[in-house]
Amino acid sequence: MRCYPTVILFHRMAGFQDIFSGTKRGYWQLRGGISNLNRYAITVSMLFDLKPKEKIKDFFNYKEELGAFVGCLTNKSTRMVVIRGLRRTGKSSLLKVGLNKCGVKFVMVDARELSSPSRRSFESKLLAKLKAVKWLPAALLEKIESVDVGVRVSLRTDEGIWELLKALNPVIAVDEVQMLKGTGVEAFFAAVYDNTDCKIVLTGSEVGVLDAFVGKDNPKAALFGRGFVEIKMHPLEAERSREFLMAGFKEAGKSLPEDAIRKAVAELDGIVGWLAIFGNSALGSEPANALADSVTKGTLLAHSELQSFLGARRSAEKRYLTLLRLLAGGPMRWSVLKREMQAVLNERIADSQFSNYLKSLVAYGFVAVVGNIYEMPDPLLRRALRGGISN
Numbered sequence: 001m002r003c004y005p006t007v008i009l010f011h012r013m014a015g016f017q018d019i020f021s022g023t024k025r026g027y028w029q030l031r032g033g034i035s036n037l038n039r040y041a042i043t044v045s046m047l048f049d050l051k052p053k054e055k056i057k058d059f060f061n062y063k064e065e066l067g068a069f070v071g072c073l074t075n076k077s078t079r080m081v082v083i084r085g086l087r088r089t090g091k092s093s094l095l096k097v098g099l100n101k102c103g104v105k106f107v108m109v110d111a112r113e114l115s116s117p118s119r120r121s122f123e124s125k126l127l128a129k130l131k132a133v134k135w136l137p138a139a140l141l142e143k144i145e146s147v148d149v150g151v152r153v154s155l156r157t158d159e160g161i162w163e164l165l166k167a168l169n170p171v172i173a174v175d176e177v178q179m180l181k182g183t184g185v186e187a188f189f190a191a192v193y194d195n196t197d198c199k200i201v202l203t204g205s206e207v208g209v210l211d212a213f214v215g216k217d218n219p220k221a222a223l224f225g226r227g228f229v230e231i232k233m234h235p236l237e238a239e240r241s242r243e244f245l246m247a248g249f250k251e252a253g254k255s256l257p258e259d260a261i262r263k264a265v266a267e268l269d270g271i272v273g274w275l276a277i278f279g280n281s282a283l284g285s286e287p288a289n290a291l292a293d294s295v296t297k298g299t300l301l302a303h304s305e306l307q308s309f310l311g312a313r314r315s316a317e318k319r320y321l322t323l324l325r326l327l328a329g330g331p332m333r334w335s336v337l338k339r340e341m342q343a344v345l346n347e348r349i350a351d352s353q354f355s356n357y358l359k360s361l362v363a364y365g366f367v368a369v370v371g372n373i374y375e376m377p378d379p380l381l382r383r384a385l386r387g388g389i390s391n
């Protein structure tokens with residue numbers, strides 16, 4: 001068999017049992033000529049695969065959220081769903097798994113795919129996706145693309161889109177929708193909501209920007225007043241995090257010392273995306289190195305997201321950083337936080353301005369607020385800030 005040399009190579013490198021306790025899918029992927037252990041690791045534990053999950057069997061826990069989402073997709077009265085949650089808590093995975101599971105007709109656009117964040121670019125991407133779906137009746141395609149003196153002529157994007165949406169009523173799902181805020185796509189969705197039976201599903205990483213997109217509490221916003229259901233992704237509890245890691249290692253036919261699992265659970269604080277990076281890395285390296293590796297990757301990512309936030313707010317950068325560093329030390333009440341910040345900076349800050357700083361940090365998901373207590377939910381951002389990163 002042609003796959004023989006690859007199999008033998010892995011037999012020598014990692015141990016026969018490790019290789020063949022993987023799934024059949026992992027085996028076939030090995031035939032493709034994977035040349036290092038890390039890539040091999042990705043193939044044998046789908047739970048630790050680093051892309052958003054698409055299939056229910058690779059999607060750990062979150063049964064309640066998945067049930068609620070599928071319920072919204074199948075229930076006629078829900079017109080719009082917003083999936084919220086901190087970074088790396090599995091929003092895109094829930095979106096994909098839910099849409100695939102319940103067999104509804106859907107088109108999905110990731111706003112990062114667009115050449116520019118504009119309504120025109122969004123509409124043409126959506127139209128292209130609608131025209132490519134396999135459930136599109138040929139007669140409908142003919143209608144929107146007619147042949148004129150031997151040349152194929154498409155209806156204008158806006159006409160074609162409305163023709164298709166009204167005829168098909170698909171679920172329109174958009175990931176990273178915060179990138180489209182202020183582009184007019186909000187008005188497009190308001191028209192979809194009012195003039196078709198399509199459902200709309202929106203998700204994105206920046207909670208407050210998502211709120212602004214759907215016009216929460218803003219009567220002037222295009223989507224204001226349209227009802228929607230919110231589904232919130234939350235970090236896993238410690239016991240569930242442990243189960244996630246154990247399940248991933250079991251899938252790969254590997255076990256890890258209890259102590260290594262305990263350390264990872266404590267460090268990564270239930271954020272499933274960070275746990276997946278750790279698990280993936282630990283399949284091909286020592287647990288301590290894997291933890292250091294996942295913490296480094298996560299910390300860099302958290303830091304780079306913070307830098308793009310600060311980049312657009314240079315004049316207040318020092319204040320934001322001071323605030324964040326204080327919160328990296330632990331949760332605080334509004335009044336204590338303000339007092340401490342003024343003491344560190346040795347300057348007075350107006351209440352309204354201080355509240356605006358906090359609002360922006362909450363809007364972008366760097367800070368969370370429960371009642372009057374502010375905290376920084378991402379363990380790796382806390383670490384990045386405690387490590388003294390400043391630029």
Ligand SMILES: Nc1ncnc2c1ncn2[C@@H]1O[C@H](COP(=O)(O)OP(=O)(O)OP(=O)(O)O)[C@@H](O)[C@H]1O
Pocket residue numbers: 047048049050051052053058059060061062085086087088089090091092093094204205272273274276277
């Ligand atoms: N329920 C789950 N079971 C297994 N792995 C998961 C689950 N949810 C998410 N993951 C993994 O966690 C990582 C982050 O997932 P995902 O991209 O879905 O999160 P997100 O909240 O959309 O992230 P972002 O905030 O960056 O958009 C991926 O590696 C994904 O495979």
Ligand SMILES: [Mg+2]
Pocket residue numbers: 091092093175
């Ligand atoms: Mg996502």
